[in-house]
Amino acid sequence: xxxEFRGVSKSYGDKEVLQNITLNxxxxxxxxxxGPSGCGKTTLLSILAGFQDIQAGELRVAxxxxxxxxxxVPPEVRNVGMVFQDFALxxxxxxxxxxxxxxxxxxxxRQQIVDRVEEVLSLVRMQEYRHAMVHQLSGGQKQRIAIxxxxxPNPQILLMDEPLSSLDTKxxxxxxxxxxxxxxxxxxxxxxxxxxxIEALSMASHIVxxxxxxxxxxxxxxxxxxxxxxxxxxxFMGAANVLPVQVVRSDHSSIMVxxxxxxxxxxxxxxxxxxxxxxxxxxxxxxxxxxxxxxEWKDRFHPSLSSGxxxxxxxxxxxxxxxxxxxxxxxxxxxxxxGKEILEVWQSEAYPIxxxxxxxxxxxxxxxxxxxxxxxxxxxxxxx
Amino acid sequence: xxTLRNKQKWRPFFSGLGSLxxxxxxxxxxxxxxAALLLQVxxxxxxxxxxxxxxxxxxxxxxxxxxxxGQAIVNSLILGAGSAILATFLATLVxxxxxxxGKKMGKILDTAVWIxxxxxxxxxxxxxxxxxxxxxxxxxxxxxxxxxxxxxxxKEGLVVVMALRYIPFIYFALVPSIQNIxxxxxxxxxxxxANAGYRLRRITLPLLLPALLAxxxxxxxxxxxxxxxAAAITPQMHIPLITxxxxxxxxxxxxxxxxxxxxxxxxxxxxxxxxxxxxxFLKTRSFATISTHSxxxxxxxxxxxxxxxxxxxxxxxxxxxxxxxxIIQSLLKNYVTHLDAHSWTLVHYKSLFKxxxxxxxxxxxxxxxxxxxxxxxxxxxxxxxxxxxxxxSKINQFINLLMIATIAVPGIVLAAGFIFAYNATWLIPLxxxxxxxxxxxxxxxxxxxxxxxxxxxxxxxQQVSGNLATAAFSLGASNLRVIxxxxxxxxxxTTVSTFFMTMTGTMFExxxxxxxxxxxxxxxxxxxxxxxxxxxxxxxxxxxxLGLIIxxxxxxxxxxxxxxxxxxxxxxxxx
Numbered sequence: 037x038x039x040e041f042r043g044v045s046k047s048y049g050d051k052e053v054l055q056n057i058t059l060n061x062x063x064x065x066x067x068x069x070x071g072p073s074g075c076g077k078t079t080l081l082s083i084l085a086g087f088q089d090i091q092a093g094e095l096r097v098a099x100x101x102x103x104x105x106x107x108x109v110p111p112e113v114r115n116v117g118m119v120f121q122d123f124a125l126x127x128x129x130x131x132x133x134x135x136x137x138x139x140x141x142x143x144x145x146r147q148q149i150v151d152r153v154e155e156v157l158s159l160v161r162m163q164e165y166r167h168a169m170v171h172q173l174s175g176g177q178k179q180r181i182a183i184x185x186x187x188x189p190n191p192q193i194l195l196m197d198e199p200l201s202s203l204d205t206k207x208x209x210x211x212x213x214x215x216x217x218x219x220x221x222x223x224x225x226x227x228x229x230x231x232x233x234i235e236a237l238s239m240a241s242h243i244v245x246x247x248x249x250x251x252x253x254x255x256x257x258x259x260x261x262x263x264x265x266x267x268x269x270x271x272f273m274g275a276a277n278v279l280p281v282q283v284v285r286s287d288h289s290s291i292m293v294x295x296x297x298x299x300x301x302x303x304x305x306x307x308x309x310x311x312x313x314x315x316x317x318x319x320x321x322x323x324x325x326x327x328x329x330x331x332e333w334k335d336r337f338h339p340s341l342s343s344g345x346x347x348x349x350x351x352x353x354x355x356x357x358x359x360x361x362x363x364x365x366x367x368x369x370x371x372x373x374x375g376k377e378i379l380e381v382w383q384s385e386a387y388p389i390x391x392x393x394x395x396x397x398x399x400x401x402x403x404x405x406x407x408x409x410x411x412x413x414x415x416x417x418x419x420x
Numbered sequence: 421x422x423t424l425r426n427k428q429k430w431r432p433f434f435s436g437l438g439s440l441x442x443x444x445x446x447x448x449x450x451x452x453x454x455a456a457l458l459l460q461v462x463x464x465x466x467x468x469x470x471x472x473x474x475x476x477x478x479x480x481x482x483x484x485x486x487x488x489x490g491q492a493i494v495n496s497l498i499l500g501a502g503s504a505i506l507a508t509f510l511a512t513l514v515x516x517x518x519x520x521x522g523k524k525m526g527k528i529l530d531t532a533v534w535i536x537x538x539x540x541x542x543x544x545x546x547x548x549x550x551x552x553x554x555x556x557x558x559x560x561x562x563x564x565x566x567x568x569x570x571x572x573x574x575k576e577g578l579v580v581v582m583a584l585r586y587i588p589f590i591y592f593a594l595v596p597s598i599q600n601i602x603x604x605x606x607x608x609x610x611x612x613x614a615n616a617g618y619r620l621r622r623i624t625l626p627l628l629l630p631a632l633l634a635x636x637x638x639x640x641x642x643x644x645x646x647x648x649x650a651a652a653i654t655p656q657m658h659i660p661l662i663t664x665x666x667x668x669x670x671x672x673x674x675x676x677x678x679x680x681x682x683x684x685x686x687x688x689x690x691x692x693x694x695x696x697x698x699x700x701f702l703k704t705r706s707f708a709t710i711s712t713h714s715x716x717x718x719x720x721x722x723x724x725x726x727x728x729x730x731x732x733x734x735x736x737x738x739x740x741x742x743x744x745x746x747i748i749q750s751l752l753k754n755y756v757t758h759l760d761a762h763s764w765t766l767v768h769y770k771s772l773f774k775x776x777x778x779x780x781x782x783x784x785x786x787x788x789x790x791x792x793x794x795x796x797x798x799x800x801x802x803x804x805x806x807x808x809x810x811x812x813s814k815i816n817q818f819i820n821l822l823m824i825a826t827i828a829v830p831g832i833v834l835a836a837g838f839i840f841a842y843n844a845t846w847l848i849p850l851x852x853x854x855x856x857x858x859x860x861x862x863x864x865x866x867x868x869x870x871x872x873x874x875x876x877x878x879x880x881x882q883q884v885s886g887n888l889a890t891a892a893f894s895l896g897a898s899n900l901r902v903i904x905x906x907x908x909x910x911x912x913x914t915t916v917s918t919f920f921m922t923m924t925g926t927m928f929e930x931x932x933x934x935x936x937x938x939x940x941x942x943x944x945x946x947x948x949x950x951x952x953x954x955x956x957x958x959x960x961x962x963x964x965x966l967g968l969i970i971x972x973x974x975x976x977x978x979x980x981x982x983x984x985x986x987x988x989x990x991x992x993x994x995x
Contacts, residue, residue: 138612
């Protein structure tokens with residue numbers, strides 16, 4: 037294990053920004069620190085960089101203590117590279133001077149400096165800009181130079197603090213690929229701070245989801261997306277319909293839940309019945325079909341589905357819709373035995389407002405998450 | 421509706437006409453006196469009887485006939501440059517202590533630097549003279565043998581004193597720049613292994629270079645055009661300086677108008693160049709170094725106590741030591757040979773309050789001047805700033821440009837211009853020769869303070885949305901109503917601070933006071949200067965301290981009024 041946070045806590049005055057953080061980050065990982073503003077992710081990065089001390093716990097890197105209360109290894113000797121949110125390229129220096137800075141500090145021979153600068157500039161495909169001044173570069177070019185500067189001294193860890201946040205959407209998508217390419221070529225362990233779950237899901241090998249100074253969930257991108265352990269994680273990892281349900285019964289392989297009178301038999305292990313639960317339905321796992329009131333629905337929706345046991349379906353009315361290019365986002369009011377519920381559904385076909393539809397999903401797409409209605413509304417409020 | 425439309429239609433025309441009073445004020449106070457002075461350079465007989473418009477290079481040629489003039493220009497250049505360089509170094513230390521020293525330390529240092537900024541040059545210079553002269557306070561306190569403090573009365577000594585005086589000009593330019601440099605610029609250097617010294621040399625100072633150069637240019641301009649320092653020190657040190665030569669050309673017999681005019685022209689050109697450089701450096705500050713991150717709590721910073729101590733020591737030297745020396749001097753009996761319990765007296769202060777005494781009369785006179793000037797500056801400043809902000813016209817743009825330029829004109833030049841302008845022969849038939857009258861001196865005070873007041877008011881009004889005034893106009897409000905009911909309530913704390921700043925500034929205004937005072941009625945600053953020139957150091961010092969106390973009280977009163985206004989308006993003001 038390269039980086040180990042052991043019960044790390046950090047406060048600013050009375051405000052505790054990190055609480056008992058324990059994390060193990062393997063060597064060579066591309067780890068995304070994900071969370072909303074103020075969750076403590078940048079503070080965690082600052083502790084790793086050496087800009088912040090800690091009040092409790094310990095930070096070890098490759099077995100060596102880097103921080104504990106009253107002790108800190110200064111940033112100058114950590115051999116950590118960092119790409120800042122607004123790049124922090126020195127405007128009075130050329131591209132070459134920016135990239136060569138760390139090598140000059142190490143007092144490497146001139147030729148070695150030139151060779152290494154050329155090497156990293158070619159890695160980021162910016163050799164022809166070696167003599168340019170920073171203000172002559174575009175946003176994406178600045179980003180590449182910032183990466184080159186951080187990588188030039190061969191850091192054992194590369195830190196990236198929301199490096200794409202100051203770029204426009206299109207460039208951001210392009211830079212995601214490039215950052216992955218550069219970081220894997222450099223073979224460093226990368227810690228990437230972001231509040232954008234798409235960035236985290238698409239780039240990281242590991243994700244640490246932070247919330248209010250605590251680790252909410254860790255795991256692979258797929259794990260966090262499909263099996264969120266809390267309502268917060270469910271919401272934060274992508275668009276979600278999170279619905280309060282009651283567990284009617286459960287055994288070693290299945291759970292029966294009641295959702296406003298609609299009973300669903302889900303796959304899963306025995307759970308504590310008295311606890312509140314939430315049903316997670318991702319909008320793109322829900323499907324629509326025109327309701328004509330006469331047809332046996334399951335054959336019409338999906339001919340390959342042989343048994344109604346594997347799918348759940350409800351009738352509803354399209355209340356709102358928004359065109360997003362490749363898909364439509366619908367708000368559909370569905371009818372349940374004991375009430376109504378609004379669901380968000382992504383669908384490529386167009387349905388007019390007020391039209392009656394079937395809404396259906398597969399059993400395997402339904403996830404049960406621990407947590408009650410109050411927790412659900414709290415997170416929804418927090419996430420805006 | 422028709423009426424409103426007609427009003428709208430005619431507004432541009434009236435707005436141009438509305439600028440005319442403003443133009444007239446600037447013409448009488450600034451344009452005409454400056455033109456009259458500079459005219460003298462090319463047309464030396466324009467003030468003779470009869471008037472002759474024959475051009476001549478004689479004044480410029482004659483300028484160097486007196487070797488003191490050439491020497492004064494060179495001295496002023498050397499001292500201006502030397503003090504600017506040293507002040508830059510000292511101000512950088514103080515500014516770093518300010519930014520790195522935490523919030524409380526920052527407030528204390530800011531206050532101390534403002535005190536240095538407001539302290540009149542000649543009072544500081546006189547404090548130094550009292551301290552360092554042969555048999556002065558330092559010699560007495562430390563029992564120093566004769567001659568040990570003589571090094572001070574040299575160009576090097578003067579450079580130190582002037583540099584300490586100009587720290588605020590660089591400090592004010594530097595502190596926001598240091599604060600605005602994103603922390604990540606330095607953090608990037610730290611992570612790449614650079615130590616503090618390397619980061620300072622290679623990252624921080626190069627990023628601060630535009631601010632440093634702008635501040636240094638301003639300090640040079642201040643040093644080159646400083647009359648207070650020259651007036652207090654030149655007679656003691658025998659180091660001729662350009663501003664003192666202008667004064668001497670006009671004040672000493674034989675009066676040499678062409679020389680004063682030519683020296684003024686040189687002074688304006690060099691100072692103008694320095695100000696141009698300052699603007700140039702500020703404009704070229706293209707380094708986008710402002711961080712998008714919150715700077716608070718993103719890095720543990722060791723607050724270096726040593727740094728703060730150095731800063732306090734520098735500010736102690738800049739203000740508290742010379743003022744302390746003035747206080748001691750003011751409490752000493754005359755002709756004290758050594759300090760003991762019997763050396764002290766309050767007689768110099770008591771004599772100031774003697775009814776009919778010259779000190780009290782001068783003080784009361786100056787209080788009247790200061791009060792009148794502050795009132796007129798406040799009102800006119802408000803109106804002119806309003807004209808320039810909300811009633812845009814070519815004339816207003818011209819006045820604005822003129823006003824910015826006037827800030828670069830040193831007080832001694834403006835005062836010299838008043839002599840030529842209001843003593844001119846062509847004013848005789850108009851019965852408008854006001855030179856030597858209180859009106860002339862009052863106008864010179866106004867000319868000195870008005871440009872600053874207008875700049876301050878404009879700064880404040882820039883934060884008032886133009887739509888607020890437009891909304892009032894669209895409802896048919898007159899200019900007067902808009903000023904009184906819309907603009908004034910929003911900028912009133914600035915208006916009040918303009919009043920008190922002008923009042924305190926006039927209390928110690930030296931150039932106009934020295935050159936333009938009505939015969940037999942010297943104002944307070946001139947009386948202090950006369951005391952020092954007559955070697956009545958104790959009496960002069962007592963007057964300086966009394967003046968400083970009055971200024972301090974006025975300042976405190978001003979702050980109190982401002983805070984009351986802010987509180988009563990529940991922060992509706994924009995300041």
